[in-house]
Amino acid sequence: MARADYPQPVRDLIEELRRLPGVGPRSAERIALWLLQSAKAQPNALAESIQKAASGVASCPECGFFATVEGCPVCSAHGRDTGQLCVVEQATDVLPIERSGAFKGLYHCLGGKLSPLDNVGPDDLRIASLLKRVGRLPQVEIILALSADVEGEATANYLDGLLGDQDCSMTRLAQGLPAGGDLEHADALTVSRAFEGRR
Amino acid sequence: MARADYPQPVRDLIEELRRLPGVGPRSAERIALWLLQSAKAQPNALAESIQKAASGVASCPECGFFATVEGCPVCSAHGRDTGQLCVVEQATDVLPIERSGAFKGLYHCLGGKLSPLDNVGPDDLRIASLLKRVGRLPQVEIILALSADVEGEATANYLDGLLGDQDCSMTRLAQGLPAGGDLEHADALTVSRAFEGRR
Structure with missing residues (x-):
């Protein structure tokens, strides 16, 4: 039997x-049974919100x-500073920057970073549209907010070379100790960059 | 702005x-963005499976x-032992017992346990239908697989009194040390019950 x-x-x-x-196998079972059994569960509301968001x-x-x-919540918003364009890898990088309150300009999401090992080249990223935008935004300050890893550096260097003769300035996010981070727990590369970027 | x-x-x-x-706020955001961005995500398949299960x-x-x-996967299965009826609190208690392989009989899910503090009385549980089933299953062995807590004990005692004069026998799950559990980490009540139930 x-x-x-x-x-x-x-x-x-x-x-x-x-x-x-x-979500592992145990959480998946727990969520499924909750959806079917709990008086508070609204499975159809969840299904509908998934479909609405997806479509x-x-x-x-x-x-x-x-x-x-x-x-777009950013492009169609009033009062944003069109003199600054922050280049990020993913659309998911925008909200952490918004929540910091440190930036009021526009964004450009590349959709990834250059990574020859993963077969991601310049044509796979939204770089052509970045060039067009920069052409339309005279004297814009481009802020590269890319990952502090090898691919992020490579992407930043590539964009630096590409946009060097355009009518724009370019800065990059500072690297150093994270807020609340102490020297004792910082890795050597972070400490070394914190020294390089000292002011 | x-x-x-x-x-x-x-x-x-x-x-x-x-x-x-x-699922906390951070996981919820992560799952939502994954559903909208990942090439592997199939949001509509997920929504459909929720609706199918719910309906x-x-x-x-x-x-x-x-x-x-x-x-019902249990009631309509062939070859189950109709001489044994395992009473559990929730439908979600059935699969853990099935997976143990220790029981081949039928189940009866009460839908909860007696809990005066939460306003759960006998009429809120599937006790009337349990009595009817027991009447239809002569000489059935009823195995109470209820929680080893106060409400579980109260429910077991209540069912014991109710079914005492029916044509059935009644047993309860053993309490003692969990498999792989050592004395050092067992609480006093568990040790005391393991002593009481020694054989």
Whole structure:
């Protein structure tokens, strides 16, 4: 006799939930059973919000952030500083910068970083559209907010060479100790960059 | 100027995901962005599996486990021992027992345990249907697989009194040291019950 298992729709749901990032087999089962059993669960509201987001949200053709038919929350906002353009790797990098309150300008999401090992070259990134935007924004300050790793450095250097003869200035995010970080726990490269960037 | 945020459908999705058990604000954001950005994500398949499970799965009217129109995976299975009926609190308690392989009989899910503090009385549990089933299953062995806590004990005692004059025998799960558990880390009550139940 085979051991009893959940009905097929429940097993399918667990299988789909397991694919989500950070959700293991036990959490997937827990979430599925909660969705089916808890009085507080609203499975259809969840399903609907997934479908609405999947069908109603796309990349902003201008900056690459998330946009709807009503426009992009950044590009269509009033009062942003069009004299500054912050270049980030992913659309998901925008909100951490927004939340810091340190930047009021526009964004440009590259969609990744140069990585020959992963077959990501300049044509795979939104670099052509960056050049066009820079051409339309005279004397813009470009702030490269890319990862502090090898690929991020390579991408920054590539953009530096490409935009060097345009009518723009270019800066890069400072590297150094993270806020609240102490020297004792900082790695050698971070300490060395904190020394280089001292002021 | 307000800081930019995700478009409304993305925020709604994050809000719905946050309600899931074990999913905090950061995981909710991570899952939402993964669903919208990752090439591997299949948001519509996930939404569909939620809807299918929510609409196609209900409590088995006989035992209270999850069932579809095709029937209950336990009650409609061939070859199960109808001489044993295992009473559990929740439908979610069935699979752990099935996976142990220790039981081949039928189940009855009460839907909870007696808990005066939470206003859960006998009428809130599937006790009437348990009595009916026991009447239809002559000389059945009832195995109470309830929590080893105060409410579980109270529920077991209540069922004991109720089913005492029926044509059935009643046993309860053993309490003692968990498999692989050592004395050093066992609490006093567990050790005391392991002594009481020694054989």
